[in-house]
Amino acid sequence: MKAKTREMLALCVVAGAAWGAGQGLKAWQAERLGARVAANAQAGDIVMISSLTCTYCRQARQWFTRHEVPFSECFIEQEAACAEAYRRLMAPGTPVLLVRGQRQVGFDARRVAQAWPG
Numbered sequence: 001m002k003a004k005t006r007e008m009l010a011l012c013v014v015a016g017a018a019w020g021a022g023q024g025l026k027a028w029q030a031e032r033l034g035a036r037v038a039a040n041a042q043a044g045d046i047v048m049i050s051s052l053t054c055t056y057c058r059q060a061r062q063w064f065t066r067h068e069v070p071f072s073e074c075f076i077e078q079e080a081a082c083a084e085a086y087r088r089l090m091a092p093g094t095p096v097l098l099v100r101g102q103r104q105v106g107f108d109a110r111r112v113a114q115a116w117p118g
Helices: 002-040 055-066 080-088 109-113
Strands: 046-050 072-075 096-099 102-105
Touching: 002 109, 046 055, 046 080, 072 080, 096 109
Parallel strands: 046 072
Antiparallel strands: 046 096, 096 102
């Protein structure tokens, strides 16, 4: 019985270490992407069409702010021009990003970074 308990404990330790390493890699990649986008993005390159209640919009806003990436944002509930742009883009939800003129539905830091090759 003790041998099985030790095996289970060892398996849990290995699984926990693998999970922790994966989380660390994810954080490192996010930092690298953030630095890359911040180094390349200019004012006006990124426009985010948001909704006041959108959780993903809040996450994107926090990412841009944390990495000091210049972006502008409008809210479909507060600005008629923003709501019209949202309708014109025929987006299924928010956020909708215009990154260097290219529409991106939803937020994915990797997709944003791909707007600047290299």
